[in-house]
Amino acid sequence: MAGLREYIIVRLILTPAMVLILLTVVFLILRVLPGDPVRASVGPKVPEEYVQKIRHELGLDKPLYQQYIDYIVGLLHGDFGKSLITRRSFKEELLSRFAASLELALCSMLVAIPLGLSLGYLGATRRGSSLDHISRLLGVASYSIPVFWLGVILQLIFGIWLGIFPVTGGAPPSIKFRVPRITGMVMLDSLLSGDIEAFLITVKHMVLPSLTLGFVISGVINKVTRNAMLEVLSEDYVIAAKARGIPDFRIKIKYGLRNALIPILTIAGLQFALLMGGAVLTESTFSYSGLGTYMRDAVLSRDYTVVQAAVTLYAIIVAFVNLVVDIIYALLDPRIRY
Amino acid sequence: MSLLRVNNLRVVFETPYGQVKAVDGVSFEIERGEVVGLVGESGSGKSTLGLSIMKLLPPNARILSGQVIYNGVDLLRLKEDELRKIRGKEISMIFQDPMTTLNPTMRVGEHIAEALMYHYNMDKEEAWRIAKEVLESVGIPAERAMDYPHQMSGGMRQRVMIATAIALKPKLIIADEPTSALDVIVQDHILELLKDLRDRNKASIILITHDLSVTADIADRVLIMYAGRILEVGTVEHIYYHPHHPYTQGLLKSIPKLGSKSELYIIPGSPPDMTNPPSGCRFHPRCPYARGICMKEAPPLVKVEKGHLVACWLYIER
Ligand SMILES: Nc1ncnc2c1ncn2[C@@H]1O[C@H](COP(=O)(O)OP(=O)(O)OP(=O)(O)O)[C@@H](O)[C@H]1O
Ligand SMILES: [Mg+2]
Numbered sequence: 001m002a003g004l005r006e007y008i009i010v011r012l013i014l015t016p017a018m019v020l021i022l023l024t025v026v027f028l029i030l031r032v033l034p035g036d037p038v039r040a041s042v043g044p045k046v047p048e049e050y051v052q053k054i055r056h057e058l059g060l061d062k063p064l065y066q067q068y069i070d071y072i073v074g075l076l077h078g079d080f081g082k083s084l085i086t087r088r089s090f091k092e093e094l095l096s097r098f099a100a101s102l103e104l105a106l107c108s109m110l111v112a113i114p115l116g117l118s119l120g121y122l123g124a125t126r127r128g129s130s131l132d133h134i135s136r137l138l139g140v141a142s143y144s145i146p147v148f149w150l151g152v153i154l155q156l157i158f159g160i161w162l163g164i165f166p167v168t169g170g171a172p173p174s175i176k177f178r179v180p181r182i183t184g185m186v187m188l189d190s191l192l193s194g195d196i197e198a199f200l201i202t203v204k205h206m207v208l209p210s211l212t213l214g215f216v217i218s219g220v221i222n223k224v225t226r227n228a229m230l231e232v233l234s235e236d237y238v239i240a241a242k243a244r245g246i247p248d249f250r251i252k253i254k255y256g257l258r259n260a261l262i263p264i265l266t267i268a269g270l271q272f273a274l275l276m277g278g279a280v281l282t283e284s285t286f287s288y289s290g291l292g293t294y295m296r297d298a299v300l301s302r303d304y305t306v307v308q309a310a311v312t313l314y315a316i317i318v319a320f321v322n323l324v325v326d327i328i329y330a331l332l333d334p335r336i337r338y
Numbered sequence: 339m340s341l342l343r344v345n346n347l348r349v350v351f352e353t354p355y356g357q358v359k360a361v362d363g364v365s366f367e368i369e370r371g372e373v374v375g376l377v378g379e380s381g382s383g384k385s386t387l388g389l390s391i392m393k394l395l396p397p398n399a400r401i402l403s404g405q406v407i408y409n410g411v412d413l414l415r416l417k418e419d420e421l422r423k424i425r426g427k428e429i430s431m432i433f434q435d436p437m438t439t440l441n442p443t444m445r446v447g448e449h450i451a452e453a454l455m456y457h458y459n460m461d462k463e464e465a466w467r468i469a470k471e472v473l474e475s476v477g478i479p480a481e482r483a484m485d486y487p488h489q490m491s492g493g494m495r496q497r498v499m500i501a502t503a504i505a506l507k508p509k510l511i512i513a514d515e516p517t518s519a520l521d522v523i524v525q526d527h528i529l530e531l532l533k534d535l536r537d538r539n540k541a542s543i544i545l546i547t548h549d550l551s552v553t554a555d556i557a558d559r560v561l562i563m564y565a566g567r568i569l570e571v572g573t574v575e576h577i578y579y580h581p582h583h584p585y586t587q588g589l590l591k592s593i594p595k596l597g598s599k600s601e602l603y604i605i606p607g608s609p610p611d612m613t614n615p616p617s618g619c620r621f622h623p624r625c626p627y628a629r630g631i632c633m634k635e636a637p638p639l640v641k642v643e644k645g646h647l648v649a650c651w652l653y654i655e656r
Contacts, residue, residue, distance in 0.1 A: 236438040242394055244453045244502060245426035248418075258443050334486040335442060 007330050015323045020072075022315035027071055030304050031064060037304040041084045058082055058305070071308075080309035085301055094294070094306070098313055099184025100170055101290035104213065104283075105275040107187075107206050111214025112221055113268060119218070120225025120264075124233065125252055135222060142219025151212045151285035158208060169209035169286030171202040209286045213279060217271045224267045228260035235259075261332055269325035277314040339410060340367035341542050342391070342510060347404030349383075349390050356613040360386040360399075362566035365639075370509070373536050373543045375553030375574075377589070378563035381609055384546045387563070388512045390414075391544075392429055393421055408510070427457045430503040434515040436495035440487035446498045447473065447483030450505045457506055472505045473498065476531060493524035500531060504539060511535070514546045532556060551593050554578065559645070562586050565610045565620035568639065572646035582648040584625050619651065627652055 030037075038054050039046075055061045058081070059070055074081060083090045123135035159167035171179075171186035175198045182189045187206065190198035232238070233256050241251050280292035291310060298306035330336045349361040360383040368374050376384050389395050391406050393413060406413040408429065413421065433439045440449060450469035454460045460468075470480035476497040487495055496516060503511055513532065517525040533556050536543060545557060553560050553574065560577045562570040562585065570583040581587045591603035607624035610616055616623050622632040631651050639647045640654055 236433060236435060237441045239394060240431070240433055240439040240499070240502075241441070241449075243392055243425055243431040244449075245422045245424070245457060246452060247422065247456060250452070250456070254444065255441050259441070333443060335488045 004330055007336065008327055011323055011326050015319050018322070019316055019319045022319065023072065023075070023312055024068075026308055026311045026315065027068055030308050031067075037084060037302055040302045054084075054087070057087065058084065075312065080312075081305045084303045084305055090306055090309070094291075094309055094313065096181075096184055097289060097291045097294040100186075100288065101276055101279065101283075101292060102317075103185040103187055104169070104206070104209055104279060104288065104290055105272055106185075107210035108213035108217060108275055108279075109268070109272055111210050112217035112271070115214065116218035116221025117225050117264065120222040120227075121229060121252075121257065123222070123226040124229030125256075127230070135226070139219045139222045139226075142216050142222070145216075146281075147212060147216050148281045148285045150215065151208070151282055154208050154212055155285070165207045166205050167208070167286070169205055169283070169288035170290070171198075171205060175201055209282055209288055212285070213275060213282050217275065220267055220271060221264065225260065225264050228263045229256055232256050232259045258332075262329065265325060265328055265332070269321050273318045273321045276317050277310075340407075341370045341372075341409065343367040343405070343407040344387075344391070345405040345407065347387070347390060347406065348402040349386055349395065350400050350402060351386075351396075352398045352400065353613070358612045359566050359615055360612060361390065362615075364404075364563075364566070364568055366561055366568060366571065368510070368542050368544065371536075371540045371542060372559065373545060373557045375550075375557035375560040376544055376546045376563060377548065377550050377553060377560055379548055379609055381612060382563045383566040383612075384548075384563055385514050388431070388514050388544065388546055391512060392425055392431060394425075394431075423457070426453050426508070427506045428508055429510045429512065430506065430508040432496075432499050432503045432511065432513040432516045435519045436492055436499050437519070439499055440495055442487055445484050445486060446478075446490065446495075449498065449502050453502065453505060469501075469505065472501045476501045476504075477527075491524075492520055493527060496520060496524075496528055497531065500528070500535070504535060504541070507539065508541060510542045510544070512544045512546070515548070516545075517552065518547070518549075529556060550577075550589050562589070565612065565615050567620055567636075568649065569621065570648050570650075571639070572643075576643065576646040580643075580646070582642055582646070582653060583621075583650050584627055584652075585621050619649070 038051050038058070038060060042051060042054070052061070059067060062070070071081070078091070080089070080091050080094060082088060119135040119138060123132040126132055155167040158165045175190070176186055179186055179190045179195055179198050180193050182192050187199060187202045190196075190202060233252070235255075238251060238255050241255050246255075277291065277295070279290060280296050282288070283290045283292040284296070291313070295307060295310045297303075298310065344367070345365050347361055347364045348359075351358040351360055362383075364383075364387060366374075376387065378384050386395070386399070390399075390401060391413065393416075395401070401414060404414070408424070413424065416424070440446060447466060447469045450472055451462070451465035454465040454468055455462065466483070470483045473483055474480055478494060478497050478501070482490070482494075487498075490498065496519075500516070503513075516532065517528050520528060529552065532543065532545070535541065536556065545553060547553060550560070557574055559571065559573050561568050562577070562583065564585055570577065570581070570586045572580075577586060578590065581590055585605070588603070588605040592605060594602055605624060610620060610623070616633075618634050618636055619625070619628075619632045620636070622628040625632065629651065637649045637651045637654060639649045642648050642653055
């Protein structure tokens with residue numbers, strides 16, 4: 001397994017390099033955008049010397065390279081800078097929002113992967129059957145139904161008519177304050193601290209947003225699984241295995257799914273990364289306080305440091321997911337490993 | 339009783355451009371321990387014939403008629419789970435391209451071991467032990483059993499494929515162009531291995547090839563196939579020294595000979611369109627001796643000598 005270790009070490013070295021490039025791009029884009037963020041944030045009526053003072057306070061009057069160094073050094077110390085609006089550190093808020101988004105993304109994947117994988121698998125292995133048609137119908141529905149619309153419908157059915165699940169997403173504030181912060185993910189923290197009641201309440205609040213996002217993502221996974229399975233099952237090595245009298249179920253799993261997993265994993269990783277930053281609509285629908293709504297609010301109030309920090313966090317997550325996907329790749333595919 | 343008898347087999351493929359008549363009324367038999375060469379140019383239906391014997395045809399294929407009698411049982415009438423017990427254990431197959439016929443995410447030894455486990459309910463350890471033995475018998479060191487296919491050369495992979503095909507000691511091996519994807523020296527090694535197999539295992543072999551010369555020192559008999567039909571059957575001597583069918587004669591002339599300066603003969607014309615094959619004798623548009631009857635009626639396979647059959651109007655008294 002020397003090959004595998006080397007491969008992982010190379011990926012581990014490449015990941016910070018990739019993050020640094022992403023950070024630099026984020027930094028530069030926000031600096032070259034037209035307009036003065038500080039002036040924009042206080043409005044036109046505030047006198048110039050006051051604006052100058054804020055700039056100085058935030059270090060925005062320094063030369064660009066100095067700002068860049070401060071930014072990178074700050075990040076290395078876990079310092080995201082100060083909000084343009086409140087002029088206070090927003091690290092707490094950012095991290096708690098981030099943890100909430102991560103929790104939602106994980107729960108959504110918990111819905112999307114089993115759903116998409118089994119629908120795609122059944123569609124491919126029972127091609128042309130009514131199961132296949134249902135699977136494809138659900139797939140098409142998942143891309144064509146707007147996510148907020150699905151969210152509202154689920155709220156209406158399960159929240160208002162049936163009254164089983166709350167219409168707001170994420171842990172209610174009372175629970176958030178009650179559960180000690182360990183990872184920042186309330187569901188996980190309540191479990192870790194043994195507070196089962198808090199756990200159950202949080203789960204109830206997670207069901208509808210996770211179902212909404214999970215269903216939307218399941219369509220892509222379903223489609224990729226179906227296509228990859230169909231392709232793999234028409235490979236010569238599948239005919240050869242049949243000619244050896246290998247049972248059908250073994251062929252479908254060990255020859256089919258096993259080889260189809262590589263493209264499926266790629267798409268699942270991509271979707272997960274997208275979920276982290278792109279769940280704005282779902283978060284808004286369920287008034288879920290995650291990174292998506294936080295970033296939206298920061299953009300609307302032109303709080304560039306917050307946008308910069310949120311995008312930075314997002315870049316780190318994308319790089320990390322990439323790393324994990326690459327490592328699982330190597331574990332799945334011996335051609336990469338050796 | 340012959341080990342295998344194929345009776346009047348007809349197989350078509352349904353395509354958007356019409357029905358491809360890939361195998362059109364083929365009959366032959368194979369005795370125990372016999373090696374039969376199945377020779378014909380590309381598209382003549384050799385692989386289709388081989389796959390029909392194991393009932394492994396693609397979904398768009400249809401068997402219109404015929405029987406495949408193996409040990410007295412018509413395989414075409416068997417259910418899938420009965421067939422599965424025969425595949426690999428009674429009849430096995432070697433394919434053309436060793437680069438694509440091994441599962442890339444499975445160790446080569448497991449290809450053999452899993453078959454032993456499913457057919458004989460063998461435990462894992464025993465199955466792997468035998469798998470390594472079989473690999474050694476085809477010239478692959480036992481420690482390479484843990485390799486993945488991509489770690490091996492084409493020639494080694496084809497040895498692995500042969501090992502998977504002989505591991506369960508089948509009575510019939512269908513080898514579909516087992517050497518065509520390999521370079522010349524490796525081709526010779528693989529042919530030697532097949533000859534060795536013929537002598538050691540006493541298995542019957544159907545050796546499918548488009549190259550008549552490949553069959554010369556391995557086959558007992560040769561079937562000449564053209565456009566889904568068998569045109570001539572005979573021993574290697576019959577086919578090489580007394581070819582009767584004009585197509586067989588053309589094939590022989592087109593084998594390059596060592597030291598010969600004359601230009602290589604090419605059979606004139608081109609292979610027929612299998613969705614709309616020529617009437618009568620399928621070869622008549624390319625045949626130097628074609629007459630009126632050849633276009634109207636297909637000639638039956640008739641005996642010209644003991645064990646030597648030809649389907650050509652030249653040899654039929656009218
Ligand atoms: N799945 C399929 N669908 C449609 N037509 C097919 C299919 N498989 C084979 N054919 C056609 O059937 C005919 C016989 O093909 P087959 O593969 O049996 O020929 P072959 O003698 O093995 O040729 P080769 O030497 O190229 O392997 C050809 O005309 C081919 O194009
Ligand atoms: Mg072929």
